[in-house]
Amino acid sequence: MEYILKPWPWYISGPSIAIVMFLLLYFGRTFGMSSNLRTICAIGGADKYSDFFKFDWKSQRWNLIVVLGAVCGGFIAHFLLSDPTNINLSAETITDLNQLGFKNAGDSLLPPELFAWENVLSFKGISILLIGGLLVGFGTRYAGGCTSGHAITGLSSLQLPSLIAVVGFFIGGLIMIHLIFPILF
Missing domain, CATH: 1.10.287 (Helix Hairpins)
Structure with missing residues (x-):
């Protein structure tokens, strides 16, 4: 796939997060990925090994939508919203990264020296x-x-x-x- 759409600007994504947070707070819910992972572990039977996972996970099933959204959102962001241009880093940052062994600093969000x-x-x-x-x-x-x-x-x-x-x-x-x-x- 090629670059189709531009990433959302802050004035769209920021208020969108605020609206989601308002709705979660209004309905008495909280957001956090570790809560979702705890729910997944409890569904998988981790409660047999640790009391931390002994809770009513069925009441937390809605959290799994967050996990699904993160996976789908990551796919969409990578394949539809990623800008293929270089990262705009300062000259000082590029120099510092070169000294640490990063040969092409700013060419990729995931430098091959690490990833x-x-x-x-x-x-x-x-x-x-x-x-x-x-x-x-x-x-x-x-x-x-x-x-x-x-x-x-x-x-x-x-x-x-x-x-x-x-x-x-x-x-x-x-x-x-x-x-x-x-x-x-």
Whole structure:
């Protein structure tokens, strides 16, 4: 497929998210991908292994629509809304990325130095995915939700714990990219 439509501008997508959040809050629902994954695990029988998954998942079936929407939305965004042009990065960012080993910085959202199959399936790539997955899973459970749940639902409903969690997510991201990432790559 080729590039058919332009990505939605902020003044369409931003208010659309706000309307969805208003409707979810109005109907007493919350949004977060970790809730959806918990529902999927409970449907699959994870309640036999952990009390965390022992809940009335049938009341959360509506969450599965969010998962389906994310998959369909990702497909549509990639094949119909992706702009094939280069990413507009500053000269300083390109220099920094070149120093870290990224040869064609700005040519792709998924640089091959990280996302090419030979790199992902290497010992280093699999180790990073496993350790990162465990840390994200632990952090999501420890924080009582994921980044999307806290940053979109929690902040929309003015929850202080969500504000603290989002600040923590950003601090963790800054530590990762400025301290840990240069060591790994």
